[in-house]
Amino acid sequence: xxxxxxxxxxxxxxxxxxxxxxxxxxxxxxxxxxxxxxxxxxxxxxxxxxxxxxxxxxxxxxxxxxxxxxxxxxxxxxxxxxxxxxxxxxxxxxxxxxxxxxxxxxxxxxxxxxxxxxxxxxxxxxxxxxxxxxxxxxxxxxxxxxxxxxxxxxxxxxxxxxxxxxxxxxxxxxxxxxxxxxxxxxxxxxxxxxxxxxxxxxxxxxxxxxxxxxxxxxxxxxxxxxxxxxxxxxxxxxxxxxxxxxxxxxxxxxxxxxxxxxxxxxxxxxxxxxxxxxxxxxxxxxxxxxxxxxxxxxxxxxxxxxxxxxxxxxxxxxxxxxxxxxxxx
Numbered sequence: 336x337x338x339x340x341x342x343x344x345x346x347x348x349x350x351x352x353x354x355x356x357x358x359x360x361x362x363x364x365x366x367x368x369x370x371x372x373x374x375x376x377x378x379x380x381x382x383x384x385x386x387x388x389x390x391x392x393x394x395x396x397x398x399x400x401x402x403x404x405x406x407x408x409x410x411x412x413x414x415x416x417x418x419x420x421x422x423x424x425x426x427x428x429x430x431x432x433x434x435x436x437x438x439x440x441x442x443x444x445x446x447x448x449x450x451x452x453x454x455x456x457x458x459x460x461x462x463x464x465x466x467x468x469x470x471x472x473x474x475x476x477x478x479x480x481x482x483x484x485x486x487x488x489x490x491x492x493x494x495x496x497x498x499x500x501x502x503x504x505x506x507x508x509x510x511x512x513x514x515x516x517x518x519x520x521x522x523x524x525x526x527x528x529x530x531x532x533x534x535x536x537x538x539x540x541x542x543x544x545x546x547x548x549x550x551x552x553x554x555x556x557x558x559x560x561x562x563x564x565x566x567x568x569x570x571x572x573x574x575x576x577x578x579x580x581x582x583x584x585x586x587x588x589x590x591x592x593x594x595x596x597x598x599x600x601x602x603x604x605x606x607x608x609x610x611x612x613x614x615x616x617x618x619x620x621x622x623x624x625x626x627x628x629x630x631x632x633x634x635x636x637x638x639x640x641x642x643x644x645x646x647x648x649x650x651x652x653x654x655x656x657x658x659x660x661x662x663x664x
Contacts, residue, residue, distance in 0.1 A: 338381050338395035338402075343512045343535055344504030345374060351499070352382045353393040361386065362497045364469045364478040366454075368485040369501030372536020376452055378501060379479040380405070383413045383448045386477065401444065411442040416451040424453070426460035434468050437476050446475050454480040455487035462489045469495045503533025513542050522613050526551060529592055529610040530585070550582065554589040559617050561661050569658045570651055583650075584641060591637050597621045598630040629663065636660035 339349050355361045365382075367375035384395035384405040395402045404410040416432050418424040433449055441447045451457075457465065466489065469478055480496060482488060509528040512535065513519040519527060519542045527547075531538035541547040557564075557572050564572070573586060596609045601622035606615055640657045644650070 338384055338397055340394070342374065342377055342381060344508050344533075345378060345501060348378060348499050348501065349381075352378075352385065356385060356393045361477060363472045363476060364496040365480065366485060366488070366493065366496040366498045367479065367481045367501055368498060369483070370534060371483050372534045372540070373501045373503070374535055375481045375501045376450075378499070379450050379481055383410075383450060383477075383479065386446055386448060387412060387444050389444070412444060412447045414447070414449050416449065416454075418453075418456065422456055424451075424457040424461050426458060426464050429457065429461040429464045433478075434464055437468055437473060440473075441475055446477055447473075448477045448479065450479045450481065452481045453483070455482045455484045457488075459489075462492060466492055466495070504535055505533065509533065509535060509538045513538055517542050525610055525612065526592075530588055546582075547585070550585060551589060554586055554593070555611075555614065558590065558593050559614075561658065566655055566658050570654045573654055574650075583644060587637050587641055591634060593618075594630055594633050594637070597625065598627070598634070601625070601627065601630065632663075633661055 339353070342349065365379075367379050369375050381395065384402055385393065387401045387405055387410060388395045389399035389401050390396040395405070397403075397406070401410065405413055408415065414432065414436065416424065416428065418428050433451075437447065437449070439447075451465075465478075468476075469492065472478070478496075480488070480492070485493065485498070506528045509531055510524045513524040513527055514521065517539065523542070527538050527541040530541055553572060557569060561569060573583070592610050596611050596614075597618050599608055600606070600615075600618050606612055609615070609618065611618060636657050640653050643653045
């Protein structure tokens, strides 16, 4: 980790952080909100490092003792809240790790920073306990609440914090990052970036996972051969890799990417904007065989399949309906 320099995208949030340090207007409490893997924890960690840096600049210097300790998560004045139960942060954990601890002055510098990942997991009592501390914090305290679901936080907590919404990064930046840092080949980086929809964590997971590679191969096999396979054969092919419920949504995302490519090529005849550039022969063939309406119906069918599966509809029935739509030219 190299402070703000190592973060891909999120320029507006980083600019806000740097300005707050430069102008001496650091708030006592922040909420970093966004989907899992979007970069919330990375931003909070970099901000904490910058605030504690001994050089007093707007970026962490990465050379001083404070920055080195922070980078290794070994800084006495940057405290990460931990919890025993995976889905709950109890009032006792908030009291012992934050409420009682905050009364002790910083060991090292001028600030004491509390980073609370998954803060939406705090029970109502835990949220109320931290609320009192956020309302009347000591001058040296800074709280960074990280959440995948801000709606689960008390409105009173939300109103006391500066809210930083961590949004999607452009596909081009994600692709560049995968190629430069993880040495992913151009074509694969394009697929991973498009699949991740601006989420660096999701892109990294896809790029480094042999499971995702197998999933992509399986999805492409189904997409290329759907016309020649029986419905039950198609359902079995999907079932084989999607025993884990979340994987089926990844599978359907890959389907959507494919049919968007077919539709895009049909409309523009251009290859540059396609995700699956290496499959251009198959895409060209499907674009010539299918109507615009048919492709729109498939994309709509994929979206409906996701909704039905989330509503716990029967897997085989949902996939059968989708494959019937795909096979209907």
